[in-house]
Amino acid sequence: MEISFSFNEAHAPVTINVPANVGFTINVKPVAGLVPPVGGGGGGLNVNVLPPAGGGGGGVEQVVKANPKVFFDLAVDGRLAGRIVIELFADTTPRTAENFRALCTGEKGMGKLGKPLHYKGSIFHRLVPYQMFCGGDFTAGNGSGGECIYEDRFFEDENFIRQHTGPGFLSMENRGPDTNESGFLIGLQEDSLLGCETVVFGQVVQGLTLLNSLDRELGNRNNKPSKPLVIADCGQIS
Incomplete structure (x- = not known):
């Protein structure tokens, strides 16, 4: 499985190669003094990307953990x-x-x-x-x-x-x-x-x-x- 993402239009996309049927976690956190919006508008997120149920190829399941x-x-x-x-x-x-x-x-x-x-x-x-x-x-x-x-x-x-x-x-x-x-x-x-x-x-x-x-x-x-x-x-x- 290949995943690409970019931070903004000025930067080239970053590509990650992940073995099939293997889950992984992306932790999104502010850096360099930049603070994401809070109070219903977001804040950072912990994103868990899991392999599809039952194995096999295809898409991925994304689980987003909201702040408590x-x-x-x-x-x-x-x-x-x-x-x-x-x-x-x-x-x-x-x-x-x-x-x-x-x-x-x-x-x-x-x-x-x-x-x-x-x-x-x-x-x-x-x-x-x-x-x-x-x-x-x-x-x-x-x-x-x-x-x-x-x-x-x-x-x-x-x-x-x-x-x-x-x-x-x-x-x-x-x-x-x-x-x-x-x-x-x-x-x-x-x-x-x-x-x-x-x-x-x-x-x-x-x-x-x-x-x-x-x-x-x-x-x-x-x-x-x-x-x-x-x-x-x-x-x-x-």
């Missing part, structure tokens, strides 16, 4: 406020996205620190008005704790391909390079981190209006929500 989506049901002072839906960039930050996804489902059970590896029931410990929400510390509840799903206490900065180029992007909240655990932040505007390097791994695709409303309701000079803001429930949608 998770949800937070948010409550203010015990009152359900609404839901946000987040697309995770598994195409560009698979390890970081998987950590966040598993912490949304709680599927990893109990952590080494004696707390469930689950965002459910945790609070947003910080709210900088018009700038960001910070949460994910389900061990200490104040931003000093947290735990990832991996064997080591911290996991590395995967890459900085994506940036806070608009409202609703999620990135890891950490203590410096390669100190990622479970802490995260949701930016409310472009460049919410004022140039600081954190790994951007997702984007709010539903519920940004809710976050802006909570920002106005709960934001104050102390940079903490004026009432408890809790992840009442969370999980995976797709």
Whole structure:
């Protein structure tokens, strides 16, 4: 089987020869600072090309894996406020996205620190008005704790391909390079981190209006929500 593809009209096609009845995977990722569209318009894709069922020649079967989506049901002072839906960039930050996804489902059970590896029931410990929400510390509840799903206490900065180029992007909240655990932040505007390097791994695709409303309701000079803001429930949608 012979497959040809080109990056644009200015470059000659690239041809790959693949033995018959053998599957292969094409990972499409942005390079050189170019970021694909997100939020329903695409993002990178993992493309698995498989041999036709039953063997034989002919065409191929293409399986495209979409980025996963998770949800937070948010409550203010015990009152359900609404839901946000987040697309995770598994195409560009698979390890970081998987950590966040598993912490949304709680599927990893109990952590080494004696707390469930689950965002459910945790609070947003910080709210900088018009700038960001910070949460994910389900061990200490104040931003000093947290735990990832991996064997080591911290996991590395995967890459900085994506940036806070608009409202609703999620990135890891950490203590410096390669100190990622479970802490995260949701930016409310472009460049919410004022140039600081954190790994951007997702984007709010539903519920940004809710976050802006909570920002106005709960934001104050102390940079903490004026009432408890809790992840009442969370999980995976797709």
